Amino acid sequence: MAPDFEQLNKKKIIIAIPNPAFAEALKKHFENENIHVLEVCVVVDHLVERLHLIKEDPSTTLDAVIISSSLAVKQSDKRHEFLADVIDRVREDFSKSSIIFLSDEKQGHPLLAELVSMGIYNIFLKSQKSEPLNIKQLIKCIDHPLPYSEVKKYRNYDQGIPWRRFVNGAQSITINIEGHNKDKAHRRQDKQNVKEGEVSTNTSNEINSSSKEMDEDEEHLVKSNKQTNKTILPDIMEEELEESDFWTLPDLKQKIVVRDRIVGKSVISVVGIEKGVGTTHSSILIANYLASHGYSVKLLELSGNNELVYIEKAYEGKNVDTRLNDEFIIEGVTYVKSADEFEMADHLNSEHTHIVLDMGTYETTEHISEFHRASTQVVVASGSEWKQHNIKRFLSSNHVDLERCIFMVPLVSKQSIADIEKDNEGIHALEIPFHSDPFDSQDDTNEQFDLVFDRGFTKKKKMIKRSILLLATIILMFLLIFFISR
Template sequence: MRQRVLLSVGNKELSLIIRNALKEHPDRFLVVEKEIFHQDFILDITEEEQPDILLLHDYYLSSNKETTEEREKSWLSIFSRLRETYDNDIRFVFLCERETQDPFLSELVSRNVLDIFNSNAIDKQQLVDQLLEKPRYSNVSKFVDRKDMKTRNVRLSQEELIEELSDEEDTDTGSIEHVNDKPTKQVSKEAFSVINEDEFNVPIKEKVIIQERLIGAIFIGVAGVESATGSTHLSLLLANFLSKKGLRVAVLEANKSEDFFEIEYAYEGGRGYTSEESKFVIEGITHYKSVKGMNIADIVHLYDFIILDIGSIEKTVFFEEFYRSHISIVTAHGSEWRRKSLLKFLQKHHEKEHQSWKIVVPFADSLTLHDLKKETGLSIYSLPSHPDPYQGQADTDHLLEEMLQGYIPKKKRQVATSSKWIYAGVAVLVISLITSSLFFFR
């Protein structure tokens, strides 16, 4: 029987490696297409996808929690709520970079998290092999203080606990671990420090950068392969779409075009309007003009989504932010004589992890989409004609919903919907009371 696996890693490269490794066992694992990229969405998307295995990463998954203590409390709360809802129906796999003696890992074990990988370099074959077997306490007993081992709230039956402790004693006296009565060689600690094709590495430097720049908001980087491909227009469409869902959204002008000055000027009615402010608000969307010298870390916790309007990627100093964004979108022309610009762009940046990039081509027909998808192997989208980016449009909304699948919190949409019904109910009640009063005093 195949197990549904939901990835909640937060890093495109690691996610792809794990996904491909699990896909090598199609009879055992079904990795769902949707992924979780923010800690706030775990409960909603888990409810929607109903996985058998939920694989998470401690650092790479974005969170609104600023300190380590707050983040750990959030993790423990999430695991507790999932256990209350699904009991032991979901198997948790936790990837992190922590010391074996870290008390937090012991707390995870107490919540029946029996698959913990705490090394910077993880043997992907060992990860897969462990998931092919049933969850075993012996895999995580090293994270629990032996003095506390018998008092930990591990939700195993007494027979399973005895079996696991027995296996642990076996591994203490030799280098052989017994799995299903078949001896297998135990992976030595040194194996985790060696980087080769069978291991994936989480770069510590990149982890720090992502923590500083991306935790708190989901970043969308919008860049064009050349000038005038519509990156600013698409950025505003995305901002309006997300804002209409009740999300806090900011758009940053991460280029030198100064288009935002013109947008503000037009919005204020022209006639010589000037402003020294670095930002302005239209339709609930905060627009930051010319981000030069701006510290993004100062605003990262103020918004649910931050959209970087990078413009032509060849003319910006923000290309690293584009690569590190949770969602990377490339705009390009679809005409045959300009299509080569996209192919040259992808070839030039082939060393980057671009399999998850989304390519948007304004007004492209189905034949163009088919050809580009065949040539690039990437997700290609045709942006329909949409003159006013601050007005909703059904076909555009459908497209953006598809592009952002897995990033939009379901809870916020439900709250908005339920609010409408509440208001409607109150209105009906008020009208009924007024009608009854008029009838009574007639």
């Protein structure tokens, strides 16, 4: 097959933004401008993994990385210093690639100062009073970075914000990717950009005088470490280093990477407004619907109910030892049983195109952040009149994104769905018919899922069946006429 020269000539970028809805919208903007988006990464582990694959593949080029300042946020910890180290590693490994930084932080934050010190000038602040992001401007920044004069102001930062010293650069990250049975270590090493005993004076006019002076304790620490030939770590608490600044990448040898599938990966999170509404049942319905249309699907049990163990026994037989494997396959769907430790990045980098998250009840799940990151959010609710108030209670949460949120209500009439949508402005609800066996396909259920995933598969199947039936009837009539005329 001849190479697609048009595809080869396209600029190639990666979008690393934890908000899937915003990231996908930005992706469409770039693709409309003939820019090829290699990947959308919503977690920092996924970004590092994808960059490693590109670095190992000489046939793939990378023109730019779009990074959000919230990429490394973990719960209430923003981990900005850690993010700066990741960006420094990207800068080192992809020196010819542009970095475009979308910052949630205001002018005066030391993260921005450190980025400028790295030579990263494509910095856009959400809070700055200027025009909204312009896709053509972002594309222009790939080949022509913003001038230093526009970002020089970011070098002056608020000394009251705790931050390490970065006169000599960020902390380099060494990524060790080893086999499955070996320890995986990720070390940070202090980068020595000046000779020992010397102090650079080139930046005296660019850095605040207060950031150049050491107090007596720091001078004593430097002297003592010189005597013992030890490397000094910057001002980061040891607890923070242990918990936040090291990460484990998935084992590259244990997975198959299919490029076009990873790019098109979709995450569907399923939660119940209350206990007993059928979250697991709905998750299996969705997974089997997608698998029946040719997608590679993985279902993760995050509810903590361990119901997949009983499903495996029902399928494999009561005598099966469910402790032997963490996952099993039924009719093309990979089911991953509940585990004590869970890392979403391990599954984002699998060969599956669609990941369904069975999260149990909204108020009790321990992984609610994954629900909000998912590209499609499914909420299973009860249609009983005396329980519909729970939908209002759910909507009162400040974390509901109605553009990505779909309500599924089992065993109700179309009128009930209309009433629910009328009483709760802005929501989109679907009626899920009686479907006793979620492993069996049902046209009426599939038609509802067609509305969610915008495929129209079921209607197309019906049209094909009707066309075949009509054609068979016409042929039969011609045969009858033929034999009668004889």
